[in-house]
Amino acid sequence: MQASSRIARRIDDGQSFVTRRIAGETLILPVTGHVANLDSIYVMNDVGTRIWELLEAPTPVERIADTLSREFEVSPESAIGDVAEFLNVLRERGLIDYIGETG
């Protein structure tokens, strides 16, 4: 559960990706050299979209899991595991990073 205390944040330099909400989904497009690649769209469902919203500001992973546990009525244990897994995928794609841990 080490990841649960980490603080995650979007890597949002305004140039690396474009996000857009369309028909309830959040779409993320990687951008390279001012060119967005439409063959590499990341599509987030409602849960992923909620996590992405929560990451508008740096947020502890545990707090994200708590929020999802309440809003989507899943157990805290399940939520923390799913959130950590999802965030790791986002980090592998270069969309987020971790900037520290909560005390």
Place this chain on the structure above:
Amino acid sequence: MTRFAALAEHVVGTGMSIRFRASGDSMYPAILHGDVITVAPVAAHEIVRGDILLFRDGDRVRAHRLVRVVAYNTETRFRLRGDTNARCDAPVAASQIVGRVEAVERDGRAIALHATPSNGLGTSATIRRYLMLCRRLLA
């Protein structure tokens, strides 16, 4: 509008270019099915005959070549046509134009993209359709 069309319009509207894999054969041989094309924003006054323009057509987008510009009441309309198509698309308003195709990549290599006049000096639509048929038979 499809997700793709909405996204394409939004991104190019922000001033960025988009890169994606083309589908269909209407622009053969300039663009083949599976080629990767780059579309950049373009101002209406920069558009010239022969440009390949990405435009909104109902709930989808198409990339066809500009054949001519016509006055339609008090507005300008663009007449576009797929290189293998016999007929032009319905007149397109400037507001429907998403951007201009600036680059084509095939098998990882850049393909030269030249504006081709569609005034009879280029390959006729009939010949192009014949070439398409030959290509399909050979495929």
